[in-house]
Amino acid sequence: xxxxxxxxxxxxxxxxxxxxxxxxxxxxxxxxxxxxxxxxxxxxxxxxxxxxxxxxxxxxxxxxxxxxxxxxxxxxxxxxxxxxxxxxxxxxxxxxxxxxxxxxxxxxxxxxxxxxxxxxxxxxxxxxxxxxxxxxxxxxxxxxxxxxxxxxxxxxxxxxxxxxxxxxxxxxxxxxxxxxxxxxxxxxxxxxxxxxxxxxxxxxxxxxxxxxxxxxxxxxxxxxxxxxxxxxxxxxxxxxxxxxxxxxxxxxxxxxxxxxxxxxxxxxxxxxxxxxxxxxxxxxxxxxxxxxxxxxxxxxxxxxxxxxxxxxxxxxxxxxxxxxxxxxxxxxxxxxxxxxxxxxxxxxxxxxxxxxxxxxxxxxxxxxxxxxxxxxxxxxxxxxxxxxxxxxxxxxxxxxxxxxxxxxxxxxxxxxxxxxxxxxxxxxxxxxxxxxxxxxxxxxxxxxxxxxxxxxxxxxxxxxxxxxxxxxxxxxxxxxxxxxxxxxxxxxxxxxxxxxxxxxxxxxxxxxxxxxxxxxxxxxxxxxxxxxxxxxxxxxxxxxxxxxxx
Amino acid sequence: xxxxxxxxxxxxxxxxxxxxxxxxxxxxxxxxxxxxxxxxxxxxxxxxxxxxxxxxxxxxxxxxxxxxxxxxxxxxxxxxxxxxxxxxxxxxxxxxxxxxxxxxxxxxxxxxxxxxxxxxxxxxxxxxxxxxxxxxxxxxxxxxxxxxxxxxxxxxxxxxxxxxxxxxxxxxxxxxxxxxxxxxxxxxxxxxxxxxxxxxxxxxxxxxxxxxxxxxxxxxxxxxxxxxxxxxxxxxxxxxxxxxxxxxxxxxxxxxxxxxxxxxxxxxxxxxxxxxxxxxxxxxxxxxxxxxxxxxxxxxxxxxxxxxxxxxxxxxxxxxxxxxxxxxxxxxxxxxxxxxxxxxxxxxxxxxxxxxxxxxxxxxxxxxxxxxxxxxxxxxxxxxxxxxxxxxxxxxxxxxxxxxxxxxxxxx
Ligand SMILES: Cc1cc2nc3c(=O)[nH]c(=O)nc-3n(C[C@H](O)[C@H](O)[C@H](O)COP(=O)(O)OP(=O)(O)OC[C@H]3O[C@@H](n4cnc5c(N)ncnc54)[C@H](O)[C@@H]3O)c2cc1C
Ligand code: SF4
Ligand code: SF4
Numbered sequence: 001x002x003x004x005x006x007x008x009x010x011x012x013x014x015x016x017x018x019x020x021x022x023x024x025x026x027x028x029x030x031x032x033x034x035x036x037x038x039x040x041x042x043x044x045x046x047x048x049x050x051x052x053x054x055x056x057x058x059x060x061x062x063x064x065x066x067x068x069x070x071x072x073x074x075x076x077x078x079x080x081x082x083x084x085x086x087x088x089x090x091x092x093x094x095x096x097x098x099x100x101x102x103x104x105x106x107x108x109x110x111x112x113x114x115x116x117x118x119x120x121x122x123x124x125x126x127x128x129x130x131x132x133x134x135x136x137x138x139x140x141x142x143x144x145x146x147x148x149x150x151x152x153x154x155x156x157x158x159x160x161x162x163x164x165x166x167x168x169x170x171x172x173x174x175x176x177x178x179x180x181x182x183x184x185x186x187x188x189x190x191x192x193x194x195x196x197x198x199x200x201x202x203x204x205x206x207x208x209x210x211x212x213x214x215x216x217x218x219x220x221x222x223x224x225x226x227x228x229x230x231x232x233x234x235x236x237x238x239x240x241x242x243x244x245x246x247x248x249x250x251x252x253x254x255x256x257x258x259x260x261x262x263x264x265x266x267x268x269x270x271x272x273x274x275x276x277x278x279x280x281x282x283x284x285x286x287x288x289x290x291x292x293x294x295x296x297x298x299x300x301x302x303x304x305x306x307x308x309x310x311x312x313x314x315x316x317x318x319x320x321x322x323x324x325x326x327x328x329x330x331x332x333x334x335x336x337x338x339x340x341x342x343x344x345x346x347x348x349x350x351x352x353x354x355x356x357x358x359x360x361x362x363x364x365x366x367x368x369x370x371x372x373x374x375x376x377x378x379x380x381x382x383x384x385x386x387x388x389x390x391x392x393x394x395x396x397x398x399x400x401x402x403x404x405x406x407x408x409x410x411x412x413x414x415x416x417x418x419x420x421x422x423x424x425x426x427x428x429x430x431x432x433x434x435x436x437x438x439x440x441x442x443x444x445x446x447x448x449x450x451x452x453x454x455x456x457x458x459x460x461x462x463x464x465x466x467x468x469x470x471x472x473x474x475x476x477x478x479x480x481x482x483x484x485x486x487x488x489x490x491x492x493x494x495x496x497x498x499x500x501x502x503x504x505x506x507x508x509x510x511x512x513x514x515x516x517x518x519x520x521x522x523x524x525x526x527x528x529x530x531x532x533x534x535x536x537x538x539x540x541x542x543x544x545x546x547x548x549x550x
Numbered sequence: 551x552x553x554x555x556x557x558x559x560x561x562x563x564x565x566x567x568x569x570x571x572x573x574x575x576x577x578x579x580x581x582x583x584x585x586x587x588x589x590x591x592x593x594x595x596x597x598x599x600x601x602x603x604x605x606x607x608x609x610x611x612x613x614x615x616x617x618x619x620x621x622x623x624x625x626x627x628x629x630x631x632x633x634x635x636x637x638x639x640x641x642x643x644x645x646x647x648x649x650x651x652x653x654x655x656x657x658x659x660x661x662x663x664x665x666x667x668x669x670x671x672x673x674x675x676x677x678x679x680x681x682x683x684x685x686x687x688x689x690x691x692x693x694x695x696x697x698x699x700x701x702x703x704x705x706x707x708x709x710x711x712x713x714x715x716x717x718x719x720x721x722x723x724x725x726x727x728x729x730x731x732x733x734x735x736x737x738x739x740x741x742x743x744x745x746x747x748x749x750x751x752x753x754x755x756x757x758x759x760x761x762x763x764x765x766x767x768x769x770x771x772x773x774x775x776x777x778x779x780x781x782x783x784x785x786x787x788x789x790x791x792x793x794x795x796x797x798x799x800x801x802x803x804x805x806x807x808x809x810x811x812x813x814x815x816x817x818x819x820x821x822x823x824x825x826x827x828x829x830x831x832x833x834x835x836x837x838x839x840x841x842x843x844x845x846x847x848x849x850x851x852x853x854x855x856x857x858x859x860x861x862x863x864x865x866x867x868x869x870x871x872x873x874x875x876x877x878x879x880x881x882x883x884x885x886x887x888x889x890x891x892x893x894x895x896x897x898x899x900x901x902x903x904x905x906x907x908x909x910x911x912x913x914x915x916x917x918x919x920x921x922x923x924x925x926x927x928x929x930x931x932x933x934x935x936x937x938x939x940x941x942x943x944x945x946x947x948x949x950x951x952x953x954x955x956x957x958x959x960x961x962x
Contacts, residue, residue, distance in 0.1 A: 088567065122556035123553055124553060131571065134572065145556065241583075241620065242620050242621060245621070246564070266619075308585070391626060399605075401629055401630055403616065406623050436588065436615045436616055438612070468615055469584075474588060474590075516587070519585075523587050523588075
């Protein structure tokens with residue numbers, strides 16, 4: 001074991017929305033902070049969520065949580081507006097009897113609408129409804145209109161991590177916590193396996209925050225503590241481009257609500273909610289989940305099957321362990337559990353409340369370590385949100401198309417000028433690498449240098465590389481060669497990374513593959529097998545659980 | 551808020567978010583673009599990409615997989631989508647039938663609505679002309695001068711003058727289009743000569759107005775609708791059975807609006823009318839006797855709006871007719887169906903792009919060693935003629951309608 005004499009005030013385990021928010025808050029309050037993530041930032045649950053920073057309207061039985069959600073939306077709009085989009089949303093009804101007690105939503109939503117700068121819920125006539133969304137079933141009798149905000153969950157986590165770093169925290173990805181060092185059952189240090197160096201390391205820690213999402217019970221177990229979660233699977237179907245003009249939320253076949261939300265340049269259809277005991281690492285969307293979503297939305301958008309499904313994604317909600325109630329009745333709040341052994345864990349929570357969760361736990365940390373500096377995470381902007389960006393002016397100045405820059409702006413805000421500066425010395429870096437997003441070479445180089453990715457999948461999370469309709473048919477090799485050059489990867493690493501990236505795409509593509517995506521996949525296969533000869537490659541690569549053997 | 555106020559509120563929000571809901575008639579186009587598999591075939595055929603490169607015009611694939619994905623961001627595509635000439639080559643080669651030219655129109659319409667400041671200035675000038683005169687060109691101030699210009703053209707081309715026929719009822723409406731009405735008057739005159747020669751019961755409009763294609767291409771749907779409505783009323787009043795036009799753009803545009811707006815009347819190019827209604831035999835016997843002309847070696851340019859927006863059959867008709875004209879030798883150019891750069895209103899604001907596009911045609915035309923280029927469209931004629939002239943080429947250019955009319959024996 002490689003011993004390190006560094007000692008941290010706080011070690012945060014998990015680089016999802018929660019862990020990165022905690023690391024940021026701790027670092028901003030002056031604690032020596034280390035974040036350990038076994039994979040990449042935002043590589044687990046948070047990356048499969050819809051990114052809705054919701055008003056919390058579904059939690060009308062929990063008024064405090066609704067209030068908290070609303071306040072968090074205001075904060076996020078202050079600190080990260082460059083990665084936030086507003087979605088107007090319609091909930092259409094075909095039958096008045098479908099409405100039931102749902103009208104209570106109207107009141108609960110409207111209660112905090114003003115502070116979020118959105119209107120109260122409104123009712124629309126069938127004519128107005130169809131004019132706004134002609135894909136809707138002509139039998140709609142009325143609809144309810146409201147507005148919600150959506151954030152890029154990957155960028156949020158990454159920006160929180162980068163901001164933590166700027167405030168002195170250390171962020172270590174590909175470092176999996178495998179145990180604790182304890183004295184009298186009290187944690188003194190954290191033991192982790194560094195997947196990049198292939199070594200086991202140990203560091204000292206005064207307090208450890210367990211933000212491992214669905215894996216939190218395992219982490220607690222390392223310290224001898226017990227922690228229970230109610231794991232609940234959720235799947236999304238991702239459609240090519242924005243196929244609806246506004247978000248559509250409808251009552252599903254089982255009476256829950258599901259939605260079709262324009263998200264960035266795609267549309268998300270989700271979600272399911274199934275109690276699960278599967279391994280969260282190898283989960284894929286099931287046939288039943290896909291059909292449930294399709295059939296449910298079909299009752300309101302009859303032509304939905306004509307739309308092109310590009311892939312699916314599935315994740316696990318780490319809910320508070322309330323049992324004997326349906327999933328929808330489980331509190332959406334979070335709990336902070338102090339195991340009294342140097343470890344503090346979370347259960348429950350949501351993306352929208354990650355900053356709030358971090359504040360709560362950092363308050364506890366402060367108390368324990370005797371620090372009384374106040375939380376400022378809701379006031380200080382995240383990187384890139386310092387000012388507005390004039391895309392037209394930048395396009396004229398640097399000679400990159402406005403659309404490429406508008407997409408870059410949505411990822412990076414003011415940070416984008418640093419990328420464009422690179423093109424002054426390297427005009428050839430204006431080349432488009434990912435055609436669908438699009439992404440230029442300079443941004444890939446910048447991300448590799450400044451945002452600590454190790455793999456193509458890490459680049460995808462930072463840049464939306466390979467997330468468009470062609471699902472990486474063309475960008476993979478190009479991006480891989482840039483990554484190899486920057487990180488000095490050897491030939492086999494290069495191929496394994498390409499295989500990993502393809503495998504990860506395949507995980508989402510395979511369950512829903514049909515229609516137009518079949519033609520796309522045929523072309524991708526041609527590219528990778530017939531042109532790239534990847535199927536004949538003899539590199540050392542282990543098939544993933546969702547891949548079939550030869 | 552009552553429901554009406556609520557709708558107004560929502561519409562206002564959508565405007566702020568730069569969302570114009572897709573209309574139901576646009577859904578087909580959106581669906582077509584969802585089929586793109588990013589194969590890139592189209593880029594290697596797009597004449598604008600070939601002429602100016604992907605850094606200036608990222609091309610049809612990028613329109614499909616990138617630019618058309620998110621309506622709130624359509625505004626940011628203005629530096630690209632206004633450079634598409636709408637030639638339809640991409641759609642023709644696409645294995646998935648992605649309708650790029652229509653997607654471009656759909657995007658331009660959103661830019662026009664939400665960010666008119668990003669629409670090229672010259673198109674706003676064009677719009678003003680269209681809304682003031684219902685024509686794509688400012689009409690001649692002095693009718694006498696217009697007639698003089700016409701007579702000079704007729705004399706130069708050796709065409710007889712046939713009086714304008716403006717009737718209350720007729721079988722055929724001769725619709726010359728803005729270019730032939732105001733600029734290339736010889737084309738309008740030639741069409742009259744032809745119809746008159748074959749005793750067609752035709753009329754002109756007493757008040758010619760634009761079909762709306764330029765408005766559509768710049769994204770100005772409102773003016774497009776006004777113009778289309780006007781024209782429909784005029785057509786309906788005349789009780790005609792067919793609209794005949796001499797312009798490629800008008801042919802495709804009129805076919806389109808007559809279908810969409812249920813005119814119940816087909817619109818055809820005069821070549822199609824000649825081949826299908828008059829018949830090749832009649833044309834053959836009419837032109838047999840003409841000996842006035844010395845032998846001529848021609849090559850043909852196929853207008854995009856005919857071959858790719860209407861039907862390739864029409865230029866087959868052109869060749870059929872040309873080949874039976876006495877003393878006419880036809881050599882096909884290598885770039886006969888390559889866009890002349892005059893489409894999509896590109897030349898209005900980015901003439902350098904239009905010129906770069908037509909270069910390929912210039913070279914191929916020279917290679918045929920023909921003395922004359924003919925094309926069934928006054929707009930292509932103008933674009934190619936001015937560019938050939940500038941390169942000092944000796945090849946002359948004629949609108950095909952004029953070329954045919956010249957070869958009909960003078961009546962009476
Ligand atoms: C389908 C779906 C849709 C959702 N939609 C929304 C929504 O619209 N809005 C919303 O607010 N919330 C939504 N949620 C909930 C939200 O996504 C989660 O509550 C939240 O993102 C969880 O974040 P986290 O950081 O706690 O967990 P995770 O993102 O899972 O992060 C935990 C991290 O810990 C790491 N880790 C695990 N074990 C170890 C170890 N031993 N050592 C080091 N690191 C380790 C993991 O790799 C992982 O990166 C949704 C959830 C799902 C499943
Ligand atoms: S219509 Fe013509 S100019 Fe426009 S993208 Fe297609 S091929 Fe290129
Ligand atoms: S040819 Fe068609 S399918 Fe191929 S990239 Fe172009 S638009 Fe897409």
